[in-house]
Each structure stands twice: as structure tokens, then as C-alpha cells.
Amino acid sequence: MKKLAILLIGVMLVFVSCKKNLDQPDITSFPEDNVWSVGQILDSLANGAFTFNQDSQKNAIVKGYVIADETGGNIYRTFYLRGEDGKCIAVYRKGSSEGGSDDFNVKTGDHIGYKLYGSIISEYSKLPQIQVQEHDVNKLIVIYERGCDDKVRPISTTIEDINAGKHLCDLVKISDAQFEPYEGLTYAEGQNNTNRNLVTCSGEGIIVRTSGYASFAAEPLPEGRGTLTAIASVYNTTWQMLIRNTSDVKMNDVRCGGGGDIMEMPYNQVFTSSFGTYTTFSVVGDQVWTIDYSTAVMKGKVGNTFYENEDWLISSPVHIADVEHAKAVVNYVAQYTGPDKDVTAQISADYEYGDDPTNANWTDLNVTFENSAGWNDFLDKEISLDEYIGQTVTFAIKFVSSTTQSRTIEIKSIAVMEGEAGGGGGGTLTGDGTRENPYTAQDVITMNTQTSDGNKYWVKDYIVGFVDADYVYVFTSAAGDVKTNIILSSNVDPTTADECIPIQLPAGAVRDGLNLADNPGNYKQEVLIYGTLEKYFQVAAVKNVTYAEINGNSYGIEPGGGGTEYFNQTLTSQASFNTFTAYSVAGTQVWHFDSAHANYGAQMSGFENNTSYANEDWFISPEIDLSASSSPALTFEHTRGPAGSINVGVNEGYYTVWVTNNYAEGQNPNDVQWMELTGVVHATTGWAWVSSGRITIPEAFKTATCRIAFKYLSIDGASATWEVRNVIISE
Numbered sequence: 063m064k065k066l067a068i069l070l071i072g073v074m075l076v077f078v079s080c081k082k083n084l085d086q087p088d089i090t091s092f093p094e095d096n097v098w099s100v101g102q103i104l105d106s107l108a109n110g111a112f113t114f115n116q117d118s119q120k121n122a123i124v125k126g127y128v129i130a131d132e133t134g135g136n137i138y139r140t141f142y143l144r145g146e147d148g149k150c151i152a153v154y155r156k157g158s159s160e161g162g163s164d165d166f167n168v169k170t171g172d173h174i175g176y177k178l179y180g181s182i183i184s185e186y187s188k189l190p191q192i193q194v195q196e197h198d199v200n201k202l203i204v205i206y207e208r209g210c211d212d213k214v215r216p217i218s219t220t221i222e223d224i225n226a227g228k229h230l231c232d233l234v235k236i237s238d239a240q241f242e243p244y245e246g247l248t249y250a251e252g253q254n255n256t257n258r259n260l261v262t263c264s265g266e267g268i269i270v271r272t273s274g275y276a277s278f279a280a281e282p283l284p285e286g287r288g289t290l291t292a293i294a295s296v297y298n299t300t301w302q303m304l305i306r307n308t309s310d311v312k313m314n315d316v317r318c319g320g321g322g323d324i325m326e327m328p329y330n331q332v333f334t335s336s337f338g339t340y341t342t343f344s345v346v347g348d349q350v351w352t353i354d355y356s357t358a359v360m361k362g363k364v365g366n367t368f369y370e371n372e373d374w375l376i377s378s379p380v381h382i383a384d385v386e387h388a389k390a391v392v393n394y395v396a397q398y399t400g401p402d403k404d405v406t407a408q409i410s411a412d413y414e415y416g417d418d419p420t421n422a423n424w425t426d427l428n429v430t431f432e433n434s435a436g437w438n439d440f441l442d443k444e445i446s447l448d449e450y451i452g453q454t455v456t457f458a459i460k461f462v463s464s465t466t467q468s469r470t471i472e473i474k475s476i477a478v479m480e481g482e483a484g485g486g487g488g489g490t491l492t493g494d495g496t497r498e499n500p501y502t503a504q505d506v507i508t509m510n511t512q513t514s515d516g517n518k519y520w521v522k523d524y525i526v527g528f529v530d531a532d533y534v535y536v537f538t539s540a541a542g543d544v545k546t547n548i549i550l551s552s553n554v555d556p557t558t559a560d561e562c563i564p565i566q567l568p569a570g571a572v573r574d575g576l577n578l579a580d581n582p583g584n585y586k587q588e589v590l591i592y593g594t595l596e597k598y599f600q601v602a603a604v605k606n607v608t609y610a611e612i613n614g615n616s617y618g619i620e621p622g623g624g625g626t627e628y629f630n631q632t633l634t635s636q637a638s639f640n641t642f643t644a645y646s647v648a649g650t651q652v653w654h655f656d657s658a659h660a661n662y663g664a665q666m667s668g669f670e671n672n673t674s675y676a677n678e679d680w681f682i683s684p685e686i687d688l689s690a691s692s693s694p695a696l697t698f699e700h701t702r703g704p705a706g707s708i709n710v711g712v713n714e715g716y717y718t719v720w721v722t723n724n725y726a727e728g729q730n731p732n733d734v735q736w737m738e739l740t741g742v743v744h745a746t747t748g749w750a751w752v753s754s755g756r757i758t759i760p761e762a763f764k765t766a767t768c769r770i771a772f773k774y775l776s777i778d779g780a781s782a783t784w785e786v787r788n789v790i791i792s793e
């Protein structure tokens with residue numbers, strides 16, 4: 063004991079932030095000649111599951127801090143590790159029936175080394191994990207120190223960022239949140255795993271999932287508003303929060319979202335999962351504002367019948383601060399045709415929150431909400447509120463439909479904020495994003511697109527360097543070993559990051575062909591790429607690049623056939639996925655989209671919990687107008703896996719493509735007549751993306767109501783995963 067005490071003091075001197083450990087097991091150190099970061103492990107996992115089983119990996123270890131342990135019973139046979147690089151992963155031990163395993167001897171706050179040799183690195187329903195194979199798990203773990211509280215603090219973030227996959231497996235903290243509903247509810251129901259809804263005062267929502275075996279399962283949900291600390295986890299496409307114990311939940315403030323309180327600018331309401339601080343009122347008609355597609359939706363059509371409606375979406379009162387300019391910004395999509403002035407922006411100084419709006423005086427702000435190009439093409443309508451500076455007002459959207467006409471509008475968010483409506487100037491663009499007239503890097507900077515609209519665009523400019531692991535823009539060729547990105551600029555000799563856009567290079571032909579570490583000759587060469595426009599390294603960028611041309615060479619899969627396009631959905635964003643209808647005829651598993659792996663596109667698998675289940679699942683496009691086409695053909699990219707299942711059901715027709723003229727939304731596809739489109743090229747190696755080839759659409763389907771569908775089958779005991787993206791119909 064004395065010896066331990068002396069050692070303890072020694073450790074204290076070195077590691078001021080931690081308290082040291084000492085009921086240490088047999089092993090006190092590992093060789094450090096092969097230390098992996100969690101980031102390196104995750105990067106390798108991006109290419110598929112793997113096992114640390116090479117002779118050269120005998121000493122492989124990863125070092126990091128335990129951010130959640132099994133105490134509390136909500137986290138099962140798992141601890142979560144935050145690497146010394148800040149990246150996170152789950153560490154999972156098998157149960158005794160599977161040949162496992164002792165309890166982990168680690169506690170939250172421990173600084174540990176974990177021996178990787180023999181472990182499998184895989185995704186469990188999209189959750190990255192180190193799967194321990196050793197029975198005596200603690201032989202794999204050295205605890206260097208304990209109580210490293212500084213290293214295991216939660217990251218304060220937003221639900222939006224969690225849903226964007228930015229914190230997977232990390233310990234995060236959400237503020238201004240509350241359970242909804244909460245009355246009469248406990249964390250879990252009986253011994254069942256239970257989902258509860260957490261919503262923030264700005265309207266974002268996420269699931270808090272609790273095991274029926276958690277020590278706090280039967281405790282009531284808190285009534286109030288406050289902070290929640292939890293592990294950001296995922297189960298396939300469902301993002302969820304796992305609390306460690308109830309001390310992670312501090313919700314003692316008065317609840318928000320009753321609405322009606324006077325809000326200060328900036329007042330931003332998003333309608334992801336609720337109306338938040340907004341209220342709705344139906345003056346006429348049975349149809350009402352609803353939350354769907356993560357937006358506030360209003361339409362006056364049910365089935366094929368139009369109904370008369372007047373329906374309001376109304377803010378809490380907002381104080382327009384004493385600024386030079388103020389505006390409202392409505393982010394929306396709209397389609398179809400309604401009566402004149404069917405969607406208007408209104409403002410009132412005397413509206414009582416919750417009342418019938420026809421009892422108040424409203425001023426029509428005289429703006430037009432044009433239809434958007436499609437369901438993915440969200441528009442920002444900016445409306446000046448300069449006349450109301452200094453006043454407290456209520457802002458509303460008023461919707462009207464008739465017995466013959468109705469538009470559908472989906473509002474993602476409404477912000478009341480400082481700034482000049484329509485201001486900002488914005489430069490003019492050189493290109494238009496087509497292959498013939500691609501955007502330049504400067505165009506991408508000017509447009510400053512933060513979220514992909516689901517479409518891919520062509521961008522052409524000079525390769526001028528890459529972004530290194532410290533997020534530094536390096537303007538030289540191959541000065542490092544970064545292969546995952548390059549940067550483009552319209553200036554071949556840029557001096558600042560402001561002149562550049564980062565380009566994400568997904569693993570495969572595009573990365574292999576473009577990255578500067580392997581291809582130093584690409585430096586200062588012009589490249590043409592095809593990808594989504596969205597944020598990367600916190601700035602406007604190009605991601606999900608599937609095709610590139612440089613110096614006469616091409617890499618990846620060339621989209622379309624080059625002719626007029628009648629339909630183009632990437633399926634690499636939730637919005638694009640949502641344009642299709644997923645219909646499960648049989649089996650629990652469904653077509654789905656996973657925002658953490660957006661480039662997988664639409665996914666379907668009959669495999670869950672290590673078992674293959676029988677399924678019949680259709681993934682059906684929206685109506686595609688081919689009435690003016692001459693020789694339309696379908697192309698798409700697809701892949702199947704894992705490698706061991708590559709031959710499952712190919713000859714039996716488990717992965718087929720069909721076309722029809724008369725499918726109605728929501729119908730069982732088996733009640734409709736379809737024709738199979740044959741000649742689809744299938745992948746023959748696991749997870750290899752291939753082009754379907756050009757599949758001619760038969761003459762009979764050159765109509766205004768053509769739909770194509772991907773039909774998936776699996777049987778009990780045999781299935782594969784099918785992933786589909788970049789679905790194009792063109793001449």
C-alpha cells in the first residue's frame with residue numbers, strides 16, 4: 063500500500079488534471095510503438111469492417127478517455143472512448159453466451175490504453191465499435207490515470223449537428239431542452255427499451271432511448287426545461303441520445319414553447335418536430351397545418367379532392383429591436399397552383415397569442431411566395447420589417463385554398479432578425495452547374511450553399527492544395543499524406559483560404575485519381591468534378607464527388623447519358639430520399655436513408671440483429687413526366703454487400719427495377735401493373751459501386767405519370783444489402 067501511495071504522488075505531479083488510479087490489474091503498460099488514434103480507426107472502418115490480426119499489429123493500441131461506462135445500467139456491455147484526438151467510438155464486449163466476457167473494469171474519467179490486437183472493428187447498425195473478442199477483457203486495458211474530468215466534459219452542441227453525424231459516439235450536451243410529452247411518463251416502460259422525445263425551445267427534436275434495465279428506468283421524466291448530457295448514438299437511421307444516469311439531466315427551469323412570451327431577435331423557429339413557439343389556427347376547413355418532412359406543411363387537398371381552407375401559422379410576439387434594418391426570412395418549398403394570394407405574410411400589433419386571428423388587425427406584407435423548382439429546392443423569402451423597428455409585433459403566414467385549387471407549402475424555418483431584406487448583394491455567377499457550363503470555385507464561394515439540395519452539380523477549377531489534419535489550408539502539392547480532400551480555387555496561386563473551396567474525396571476511384579499525395583502531377587491542373595454543394599470544413603464546399611475528369615482521364619461513374627434530363631435524384635440527402643415512396647409489402651425492414659452515411663444513398667437490407675428476414679420492399683419514384691421525351695433511358699448507381707452475400711438472390715430476382723404509368727401514392731404496389739426493366743448491370747464484388755448501364759424506358763411509359771421502382775426481396779435466412787443512388791432519366 064505504501065508503494066502505491068508513492069506511485070500515486072508521482073503520477074499526481076505529472077498529470078495535474080487527473081487523480082491517478084490504483085487498483086490496477088496485472089498490466090500497467092503496453093509498448094507504444096504502434097499507437098492508433100480513434101480517427102485512424104474510423105478512417106479504416108470507412109472501407110469496411112476489419113480485424114486487427116496482422117503480425118505487424120501485435121502491439122497496436124489506442125489511447126483515450128472513457129466518457130461513459132456501464133454504471134447506471136443504461137449502457138450495456140459497452141463503454142465509450144474519446145480518443146486523444148477527440149474522435150469517439152464504442153467498445154463492446156460480447157455476452158457469455160457468445161464466448162464473452164468479464165465486466166470492463168473502466169470508469170468514466172479513466173485515461174486508458176486499449177490493446178487492439180484480436181478485436182473486430184465494425185459498425186453495429188451504423189454505430190462504429192471495437193468489438194472485444196478476448197474473454198478476459200481487462201487484459202486488454204491499461205488504466206493510466208483516473209478522474210480525468212477535464213478530458214471527459216460533454217461537448218455543447220445542437221440537435222441539428224447531432225443529426226448531421228458530427229458527434230457520433232461522443233458525450234454531448236443539449237441546452238434549452240425538455241421532454242415532450244412528459245406527464246405521467248417514466249424514462250422506460252417496464253423492462254422495455256423506450257424512446258422519449260426531447261425537444262428544444264427552437265423546435266428541434268431527438269429521441270432519448272433508455273433501457274428497461276437502467277437503474278433509473280422507473281423514475282419519472284423531469285417536467286422542466288434545461289440541459290441534457292448524453293452519448294450521441296445511432297441505430298441505423300435513427301439518431302438517439304443515451305444518458306448515463308439521471309445526474310446527466312438538469313431540467314429545473316420553466317418549460318418553453320407554451321408560446322406567447324415576447325421573443326427577442328434573432329428569433330429563429332425551425333419546424334423539424336414541432337411548431338415550437340408558433341401557434342396555428344384553422345379559420346375555415348378541416349385541413350390544418352401539420353409537421354411532416356421536418357417542416358410545417360399546409361395543403362387543402364386530400365386524395366384527389368380540394369377543400370376550402372383558411373389556416374394561419376402564427377409567431378409568438380417578437381420585439382423588433384432598434385436596429386437599422388430588420389427582416390423575416392421564410393425558408394420553404396411550394397408546389398402546384400392555388401387561388402390568388404393563397405400564401406401571404408401578415409403582421410399584427412394587436413394579435414393575442416392563441417386567439418382567432420380574424421379578431422385582430424393584420425397588415426399584408428405584400429410578398430409573393432413563388433413555387434420552388436422542386437421539393438428539394440428550398441427558397442429563402444426575405445421580407446423587410448423596417449417599418450416595425452422598435453415595435454412588438456406578431457408575424458404570420460396565412461394560407462388559403464378553394465374547392466378547385468390548392469398549393470402545398472412546406473416551411474422549414476422562419477427567422478426574424480437584423481439585416482436588410484434581399485440585401486447582401488451577392489456576386490454574379492460564371493457557370494450554372496451543368497456539364498457544359500460548370501460552376502467555378504468562386505461561384506461556389508459566392509453561392510455559399512450550406513446544406514445540399516440533394517442535387518449534384520458540375521464544378522471546374524484549379525487544384526491548389528489540400529486541408530491538413532489541423533484544418534490548415536496547404537497550398538503545395540503532396541506536402542503531406544492527405545488523401546481525403548483537395549482544395550480548388552479560381553486563382554491558381556491563392557494566398558488565403560477565402561479564395562478556396564474544399565472538395566471531399568470519397569474512398570474509391572475519385573479519391574485514388576485526384577488526391578495530391580498519390581498524384582502530385584494534379585497540382586495546379588484544372589479538374590471537372592460532379593458532386594453536391596454543401597458545408598465541409600465549416601465552409602461552402604463540394605462533397606460526395608462521384609465523377610471527375612482531369613488531364614483527359616476520368617474517374618468514378620459518369621452520370622446520365624449527357625442528353626436532356628427528365629429526372630435526377632441523388633438519394634444522398636434526406637430530402638432527395640423523401641421524393642421516393644418506400645412501401646414495405648412484407649417484413650419489418652424498410653428502405654431507409656442514413657444521414658451519417660449519406661453517400662450510401664437509399665438502403666434496404668433484410669438483415670437485422672444477425673438474422674436475415676423475409677421482406678418485399680418497393681422504393682417508388684415520384685411521377686416523372688416523359689410525355690415530351692423521345693428515347694429516355696434510366697441510369698443509376700448501385701452496390702450490394704457484404705462480400706459474402708454478393709450472390710444472394712441475384713438469379714432469383716431479389717434486386718429488380720420496374721416501371722408503371724398508374725401508381726397512386728400510398729397504394730400497395732402489388733395492386734398496380736408494372737413492367738420489369740431488364741438488363742441492369744449488377745456488381746459482382748462486395749460494396750463495389752457500379753452503373754446500371756442505360757436501361758431504355760419502353761415506348762408505353764413515355765407518359766406524364768411514369769414512375770420507376772426498385773423492388774427488393776429477401777427470405778428468412780438469406781439477404782444482402784442493396785444501396786441505390788444517382789437515379790437519372792435522360793435522353
Ligand SMILES: [Ca+2]
Nearest residue numbers: 344346347349
Ligand atoms: Ca383549415
Ligand SMILES: [Ca+2]
Nearest residue numbers: 646648649651
Ligand atoms: Ca419490409
